[in-house]
Amino acid sequence: MASRNSSSDAQLEFVLEVPFPSQREASIALQALSPDQEPRRRGITKTLGASACTLSAKWTADEARILRVSVGSFLDHLALVIETMDVFGQPVLQ
Amino acid sequence: MTVVIGFEGSANKIGIGIVRDGEVLSNPRRTYITPPGQGFLPSETAKHHRSVILTVLQEALDEAGLKPADVDCVAYTKGPGMGAPLVIVALVARTVAQLWEKPLVGVNHCIGHIEMGRLVTGARNPTVLYVSGGNTQVIAYSERRYRIFGETIDIAVGNCLDRFARVIKISNDPSPGYNIEQMAKKGKQYVELPYTVKGMDVSFSGILSYIEETVFSMLVEITERAMAHCGSQEVLIVGGVGCNLRLQEMMGVMCEERGAQLFATDERFCIDNGAMIAQAGWEMFRVGQTTELADSWITQRYRTDEVDVAWRD
Numbered sequence: 001m002a003s004r005n006s007s008s009d010a011q012l013e014f015v016l017e018v019p020f021p022s023q024r025e026a027s028i029a030l031q032a033l034s035p036d037q038e039p040r041r042r043g044i045t046k047t048l049g050a051s052a053c054t055l056s057a058k059w060t061a062d063e064a065r066i067l068r069v070s071v072g073s074f075l076d077h078l079a080l081v082i083e084t085m086d087v088f089g090q091p092v093l094q
Numbered sequence: 095m096t097v098v099i100g101f102e103g104s105a106n107k108i109g110i111g112i113v114r115d116g117e118v119l120s121n122p123r124r125t126y127i128t129p130p131g132q133g134f135l136p137s138e139t140a141k142h143h144r145s146v147i148l149t150v151l152q153e154a155l156d157e158a159g160l161k162p163a164d165v166d167c168v169a170y171t172k173g174p175g176m177g178a179p180l181v182i183v184a185l186v187a188r189t190v191a192q193l194w195e196k197p198l199v200g201v202n203h204c205i206g207h208i209e210m211g212r213l214v215t216g217a218r219n220p221t222v223l224y225v226s227g228g229n230t231q232v233i234a235y236s237e238r239r240y241r242i243f244g245e246t247i248d249i250a251v252g253n254c255l256d257r258f259a260r261v262i263k264i265s266n267d268p269s270p271g272y273n274i275e276q277m278a279k280k281g282k283q284y285v286e287l288p289y290t291v292k293g294m295d296v297s298f299s300g301i302l303s304y305i306e307e308t309v310f311s312m313l314v315e316i317t318e319r320a321m322a323h324c325g326s327q328e329v330l331i332v333g334g335v336g337c338n339l340r341l342q343e344m345m346g347v348m349c350e351e352r353g354a355q356l357f358a359t360d361e362r363f364c365i366d367n368g369a370m371i372a373q374a375g376w377e378m379f380r381v382g383q384t385t386e387l388a389d390s391w392i393t394q395r396y397r398t399d400e401v402d403v404a405w406r407d
Binding site for chain 1: 144147148151152162177178181182184185186188189190192193194387388389390391392
């Protein structure tokens with residue numbers, strides 16, 4: 001859910017938690033998705049982490065439009081990583 | 095035996111190739127072709143690559159007759175190029191490197207072209223003319239760097255050709271440059287246009303309406319100047335524009351006059367492809383230059399001379 005925190009700069013926040021079948025898969029996704037910098041550096045921050053079988057992503061942004069673009073892009077990339085694991089992960093991920 | 099898979103997608107071509115000790119086992123590729131009059135934009139190009147990349151990956155393995163376990167190393171294009179497509183390709187490379195538990199090697203796209211050119215032609219230490227839609231450089235190897243002797247001061251020669259094709263609405267299938275070349279063969283009238291060479295460098299933005307003769311002459315001149323500077327007797331042309339037979343012909347005339355040898359590859363390897371990334375990755379892997387996942391970010395700018403060419407002496 002996106003929400004505004006009460007600080008004076010009125011930033012938006014968005015948190016996403018993605019469950020994976022195993023810790024290994026959550027870790028693979030994290031290491032694939034974290035190296036690249038956001039294309040737009042100002043007005044947005046994104047922090048990724050993994051804990052047990054869950055990948056977490058947290059954003060702060062100045063404007064809804066910027067947040068939407070970043071979250072949308074992240075979801076497309078996440079979907080590609082998951083599909084790659086589905087297609088090429090056997091038998092490694094059994 | 096060392097088997098390396100290479101992933102390339104920095105512009106509108108997505109290619110995945112497998113190389114084993116100097117042998118190209120597979121090199122499938124797809125091109126994102128836009129309608130006449132339109133260039134390719136980063137987000138659409140990224141969408142195209144995303145839609146075919148896993149299919150091309152499977153093709154690469156199938157054509158090579160290999161399983162993931164047979165691969166020793168995963169190479170991918172770290173840069174330079176367009177950001178959005180670079181990310182798509184890097185994501186898949188990082189994912190399979192982890193799934194298959196193989197080391198990752200981030201390759202400079204220009205060096206991919208150079209190493210594939212050297213492999214395919216056998217040229218030992220050539221002066222390199224690297225000409226494509228995104229890059230125009232004259233390069234010579236010296237003391238563990240591919241030194242940039244000269245380059246475009248504004249746009250790449252292929253970009254100039256592509257923009258010209260767009261203005262007069264030439265088809266982009268199979269590529270705008272190829273169609274310009276076919277039409278130019280039938281040309282009878284030479285039109286004199288601005289010829290812009292500044293020492294080792296060239297400029298193309300001022301001559302967007304042009305004929306190949308002028309642009310290619312400029313490239314031959316700067317290549318010759320670099321050869322004279324380095325005392326080199328070999329020229330290697332790499333990059334998509336290197337497919338152009340007229341450019342090869344003009345370069346050949348200059349080489350013959352100097353008693354030098356000209357090397358060029360065909361469209362399989364001139365044009366961006368995965369095997370060239372695999373080949374450069376093979377060189378890097380064998381001298382221990384792998385890339386940690388945290389350092390595997392892609393970058394739109396990546397100069398050819400930033401890389402420590404540890405595999406050559």
